Amino acid sequence: MPQDFVDSTLFLQQVSDVCQQQRWRFCQHYQEFPAGRALLEFALAMPLGGKQIRAALVRAGWLAAGGPDADPALIKLAAAVELYQVSALIHDDLIDQANTRRGFQTTHTWAAKWHRQQDGQLTDQLFAMASAVLLGDIYLSLADDLCGQAARELDSSASISLNQAFAHMTSQVALGQYLDVATAAFPSLDPEVSLHLAKDVITNKTVSYSALHPLRLGALAAGGSKQLLEKLSQLGKAWGFAFQLRDDQLGIFGDEKETGKPTGDDLREGKRTVLIALTLKNASETQRELILGLLGKADLDDSQIAQIRQIIKESGAYAQHEALIDSYAKTAQNVISQLELSPQVLELFEKLGQQITSRRL
Amino acid sequence: MPQDFVDSTLFLQQVSDVCQQQRWRFCQHYQEFPAGRALLEFALAMPLGGKQIRAALVRAGWLAAGGPDADPALIKLAAAVELYQVSALIHDDLIDQANTRRGFQTTHTWAAKWHRQQDGQLTDQLFAMASAVLLGDIYLSLADDLCGQAARELDSSASISLNQAFAHMTSQVALGQYLDVATAAFPSLDPEVSLHLAKDVITNKTVSYSALHPLRLGALAAGGSKQLLEKLSQLGKAWGFAFQLRDDQLGIFGDEKETGKPTGDDLREGKRTVLIALTLKNASETQRELILGLLGKADLDDSQIAQIRQIIKESGAYAQHEALIDSYAKTAQNVISQLELSPQVLELFEKLGQQITSRRL
Secondary structure, X not given: OXXXXXXXXXXXXXXXXXXXXXXXXXXXXXXXXXXXXXXXXXXXXXXXXXXXXXXXXXXXXHHHOOXXXXXXXXXXXXXXXXXXXXXXXXXXXXXXXOOEEOOEEOHHHHHHHHHHHOOOOOOHHHHHHHHHHHHHHHHHHHXXXXXXXXXXXXXXXXXXXXXXXXXXXXXHHHHHHHHHHHHHHOOOOOHHHHHHHHHHHHHHHHHHHHHHHHHHHHHHHOOOXXXXXXXXXXXXXXXXXXXHHHHHHHHHHOXXXXXXXXXXXXXXXXXXXXXXXXXXXHOOHHXXXXXXXXXXXXXXXXXXXXXXXXXXXXXXXXXXXXXXXXXXXXXXXXXXXXXXXXXXXXXXXXXXXXXXXXXXX | OOOOOOOHXXXXXXXXXXXXXXXXXXXXXXXXXXHHHHXXXXXXXXXXXXXXXXXXXXXXXXXXXXXXXXXXHHXXXXXXXXXXXXXXXXXXXXXXXXXXXXXXXXXXXXXHHHHHHOOOOOOHHHHHHHHHHHHHHHHHHHHHHHHHHHHHHOOOHHHHHHHHHHHHHHHHHHHHHHHHHHHHHOOOXXXXXXXXXXXXXXXXXXXXXXXXXXXXXXXXXXXXXXXXXXXXXXXHHHXXXXXXXXXXXXXXXXXXXXXXXXXXXXXXXXXXXXXHHHHHHHOOHHHHHHHHHHOOOXXXXXXXXXXXXXXXXXXXXXXXXXXXXXXXXXXXXXXXHOOOOOHHXXXXXXXXXXXXXXXXX
């Protein structure tokens, strides 16, 4: 099937434009309310996109199912996934108490400041929390609406289940987020359980959100077969795991200049990653106690981080972890080879695979 | 058109059952995750329903458009609206820092207690907030999914826009919630602006959530005409306003035994209702200062409440407010008479009207 391929940059620009139009329509409609205007203006100024990897995945799934490139329904669906990401990030940042995102202040940070500057009658913290909860809810609704718009433009019989598939993604991601918080709140003392939980979090959060569902949604919208959807699930799982494991490894061993975040911060936050769980499982009693004593200490210094790195390597966890990444990358390659893609689409999948397994999403 | 009418109690029971099945399916699917289990078990035990007025409104809209009673799609759509309410209440209660709802502990209250009991590693407050944000997100997704299920079962051409109409409701309600918080945080000193804002909050929160959208969604799903949808919007607006104004009046003048909440609490919370805005607009300079000095004081006593009541009556605001309720009730009656309903459906609308304008939703 000949496909009129558009440049990826152009596609992602079109997705951004649709996101912008969607939130603009909503905000403009309610600009008349003086009380709401500040939040809406903030919402309009928030940066969209980042690397838009999820939009690219929606397109990949769509093309794999034989959908025509640059179709308006595809662009709307990809934009819905990107707007949903904004929603998830607003709630995520509130929960993580992060101050900035994509170089811009986070919603609760902005709202606390604004409340203070305007001499608000509530507490800064309460107003900040309420603003972030509700703006996240608004973005999720705007995403749902765009998904509905995409469904209306499709003539495939699958379009009727598109909103359900979208809801499936959003419920799973929220649960994954909760599992992430809950494992930080209640870390298991049993290394086997820890490892199991670390994988659960990846399956529900990273995999479903950053790979599997965007791929599947695209294919579903283009009327892809059940077998194709099954293959894309396998691919999404492999990509999602490979990405997250690489990300966790770079968080401890990476170069700050390349990763963009201070190396060792995951250790300072006490994250129970698969790499840490493997290390705790392999380590001697003394090593385990040493790591558990350091993990989560906000003031870890370079020599302590070097100590942990050494145990990770010596225990054999580093090599096991690398082998795990390798096996996921091989699985992904294997699934892609079964997809029967045109040369152009195959090239797109290979590029995406590189981007996902070697970079930050 | 002959309609095989089911008893309202039976209908509402069927709606409850579908809500229960929907959340059971989700929770059961994820019960294997030890970290998530406690929240999911809490979610399953949360009471559903209350008076289920929104489910009844979905049914009324559906029947007005000639839909067959007790249709599976109708029941699913009504259940979607009820599950959405749970989502909105979880976020609402977090923002209002309420401890109980429907006689059951609220999500953040439960989560804080659980985190303390289990010696969690985060702060109780952070874990509580994260749990409420994410469980609210999950319930919204479960509602979206049920709405999608309803759409799939419909054969009306309007079914394709059902999820969009649902998203329209949820985005407007979140904005209305924000306006409510923002007007409490930044009350206007200008009585005209205050009155305008109080009405904005009602339009976006009470009206859209408790009357207009549920009615419209039901009619839309049954393939109702544009004119019918327009009429139902007018009716929803009149009902929503009449309800909220009556509720505000009872909050200051009602009998605690009948309303179920301590009379005067709205004054203690400093709520800027239409009744208060009218009073501030009409009052003398001295009266205005007296009210502004008392409003929002958590320890208001009976004699101070009596003082405020007297000013509300003397200023003429009470009578104006009553006339306003009356005019909304008349508008509702007038719109209903234009709907061309069968005697049975007409009776249903009249009962609903009584329930809405004389009781708490």
